[in-house]
Amino acid sequence: MKYNLRNFKNALWKSLKQGITPRKLALTRSLGIVLGLFPVLGTTTLLCLAAALLLRLNIPLIQLVNYLAAPLQLILIVPFIKMGSALFGLRTFPYSSEQFIAMLRHDFWQVVREAGYALAIATGMWGLFSIPIFFLLFFAGRWIFQKWTTDHRELKSQ
Numbered sequence: 001m002k003y004n005l006r007n008f009k010n011a012l013w014k015s016l017k018q019g020i021t022p023r024k025l026a027l028t029r030s031l032g033i034v035l036g037l038f039p040v041l042g043t044t045t046l047l048c049l050a051a052a053l054l055l056r057l058n059i060p061l062i063q064l065v066n067y068l069a070a071p072l073q074l075i076l077i078v079p080f081i082k083m084g085s086a087l088f089g090l091r092t093f094p095y096s097s098e099q100f101i102a103m104l105r106h107d108f109w110q111v112v113r114e115a116g117y118a119l120a121i122a123t124g125m126w127g128l129f130s131i132p133i134f135f136l137l138f139f140a141g142r143w144i145f146q147k148w149t150t151d152h153r154e155l156k157s158q
Helices: 005-017 022-036 044-055 059-068 070-088 097-106 108-157
Strands: none
Touching: 022 044, 022 059, 022 070, 022 108, 044 059, 059 070, 070 108, 097 108
8 A cells, every 4th residue: 555645545434424423533542653653663553562452543544653653762762762861860871883783792681771771761751841732633634534524425425
């Protein structure tokens, strides 16, 4: 499937025509984005699946939104680590590229421990940002989808 704005709008419109309410559509989109930004690579698909099953949301739609958020997830991992380090006064991964390569050769498990520590800090920052971002996306999305469905119904009745 080719990803562009028209195909995405068509997917949203088909979901509305199948009976998904603007509220559920906004919830699906907001959770897909917020969970799609979770800083641990490879976990977002399962997180979105679990959320969709628990809340009875449209699974293909939440996964589509999740996949569309993937580039932003990659971009935000390092800023989350840096913000968390600054906020909590921690030093994470203070190595040059040469030191990092030497550590990989000599003490691989130390690298894994320190990378895990950095990801834990990133996850904490994601947790702080995800709640307000979710509500902002949800309420804005609900308003937009409600207006969108009202406008489409008015056009069809004319």
